[in-house]
Amino acid sequence: MNIRQPLLSSPIEEKIAWAENCYEKYGRRLFEDRTITDLLARLQRAIQGSRKEMTAAGIVDLCRECELNEGGSCCGAGLENKYDGWLLLINLLLNVRLPEKRHDPKSCFFLGNTGCMLQARHVICVNYVCKKITDRIDPEAIKALREKEGEELNALFLLHERIKGVSRHWK
Ligand code: SF4
Numbered sequence: 001m002n003i004r005q006p007l008l009s010s011p012i013e014e015k016i017a018w019a020e021n022c023y024e025k026y027g028r029r030l031f032e033d034r035t036i037t038d039l040l041a042r043l044q045r046a047i048q049g050s051r052k053e054m055t056a057a058g059i060v061d062l063c064r065e066c067e068l069n070e071g072g073s074c075c076g077a078g079l080e081n082k083y084d085g086w087l088l089l090i091n092l093l094l095n096v097r098l099p100e101k102r103h104d105p106k107s108c109f110f111l112g113n114t115g116c117m118l119q120a121r122h123v124i125c126v127n128y129v130c131k132k133i134t135d136r137i138d139p140e141a142i143k144a145l146r147e148k149e150g151e152e153l154n155a156l157f158l159l160h161e162r163i164k165g166v167s168r169h170w171k
C-alpha cells in the first residue's frame, strides 16, 4: 500500500478513506507495538482528565446553554480541514467511528448530535476558548484546564511521532 497520505487540502472524505485503509491494513501491527499501546492509554487518561476539568469549570454547561439558546456551536464548517490522516488514524485506534457524511452543512464534519465525535482533537479544537468562557469562567479553573490539555497534547504529539516512525517500515 502506498502510505503517502492525502494532502492537507484534500477533501475530508479522502483523508478518512486513507485512515480507514491504514487501520485495516496496519492496525494490528500498531496494536502490537508496546510504545503505541502505552501512549494510547496515556492519551485516553489525559483526554478524560481534560473533560473532567471542563465539566468542573462549568464550561460544559456553558457550551450546552450556548447551543440551546444562542444558535449553536462554534464548530463551524471547514474546521475539519485542519485534520490530517494521522490524526484520523489515531481516532480509529481509540475506537472512534468516523462519520460518512456531515450532519449539518454549517458545521464541522465531525460535529454530531451530541457534540464532537472525535476523541483525539487538533490543537486548535483543544485550545479554543471563546470570549463567553473567558468572561464567565474563573481564570484559575481555566488555568487548571490548560494544565490537563497540555498533558493531552503532549501524549498526542508523542503518539503521532511514534506512529509516523513505525510507518516508515510499512510496505
Ligand atoms: S466555546 Fe463558546 S461559542 Fe463555543 S459552544 Fe462553548 S460557549 Fe458557545
Ligand code: SF4
Binding pocket: 074, 075, 076, 079, 080, 108, 109, 110, 111, 112, 115, 116, 117, 118, 121, 125
Ligand atoms: S471540536 Fe470537533 S466538532 Fe468542533 S471543530 Fe473540532 S473537530 Fe470539529
